[in-house]
């Protein structure tokens with residue numbers, strides 16, 4: 001396939017931004033990687049490494065690090081936004097201050113904003129002046145940066161309200177190690193990517209408590225049910241949850257040692273407190289804030305989300321992880337298929 005060569009700016013030089021910059025550079029694009037930590041940018045330009053996030057991986061020389069956002073964005077019309085959900089508004093604000101030309105914004109973050117309940121594409125639409133925003137595309141799926149940077153086979157999905165925009169991003173990223181699909185269901189893609197982190201925290205907790213694979217399989221399966229239950233009420237297609245950004249990302253995040261959400265949950269299950277865990281992680285654990293947002297959304301949409309509620313109690317009400325598991329197991333008996341029918345919206 002003939003690749004189009006583009007000038008692309010990756011905004012955010014953490015694990016995921018750096019790994020995606022590597023994919024883009026492998027495809028021959030001119031890649032500018034912006035980060036707010038000047039010493040890290042020096043390391044990228046001088047040593048072609050980003051050791052804090054990707055260890056001894058050698059980055060392609062085609063990646064040029066920038067600590068000036070204004071300089072990084074000169075002549076750019078596509079940006080990859082790769083910062084934690086919490087930083088999205090602040091970074092967009094900086095972008096619109098220095099860049100006055102229309103942009104396609106590809107976001108790769110996995111979260112929902114607590115209190116506003118906005119998905120990330122909605123936050124971008126709210127924060128960017130209409131005349132500066134061409135398209136919003138989300139790129140999501142089962143994809144740990146550590147493995148992408150080693151060029152191990154990975155599959156993800158691009159979604160946008162305008163399919164041509166998603167297809168363009170598919171073309172920019174796709175290669176023989178990094179296979180990109182498209183899906184028109186942006187609500188489902190964003191909800192699946194955000195909510196799987198909640199279940200991964202819970203899976204880490206049960207592993208930390210010493211429970212085995214049965215408990216993890218139960219969390220993945222019943223977790224998917226409650227993600228789909230909320231997602232369909234928010235307008236997602238139920239089919240998306242059986243795809244890469246649904247069950248796919250849920251499996252990888254609940255089972256991989258690379259997952260920060262699983263690792264944080266594991267420490268909580270072993271008895272560490274939340275602040276201690278977050279302080280030691282040194283990278284973003286998106287599931288904590290997303291649990292708050294999903295707990296609030298469950299109440300707004302009157303959807304049963306027992307795993308999310310149990311995790312909310314552990315994170316924000318000081319509940320004991322073991323007591324919450326005991327409570328989940330002792331709930332009133334129910335029919336599995338009746339629950340699944342609810343997912344499809346055929347019953348309240």
Ligand SMILES: NC(=O)C1=CN([C@@H]2O[C@H](COP(=O)(O)OP(=O)(O)OC[C@H]3O[C@@H](n4cnc5c(N)ncnc54)[C@H](O)[C@@H]3O)[C@@H](O)[C@H]2O)C=CC1
Pocket residue numbers: 012013014015016017035036037053082083084085087090091108109110111143144145146282283284286
């Ligand atoms: N690491 C991974 O394998 C994947 C991560 N993601 C998502 O990508 C998003 C970013 O995650 P990671 O890169 O993994 O996080 P990270 O913790 O590795 O890096 C985050 C980067 O954002 C920077 N940052 C934080 N606040 C900032 C601000 N206010 N202004 C500018 N830069 C700021 C940090 O300095 C750091 O360089 C998250 O939403 C995560 O869920 C999605 C897929 C895979």
Ligand SMILES: O=C(CO)COP(=O)(O)O
Pocket residue numbers: 110141142143144197200249252253258259260261262284285286
């Ligand atoms: O989203 C991810 C993999 O698809 C990364 O998950 P963590 O943030 O838990 O590391």
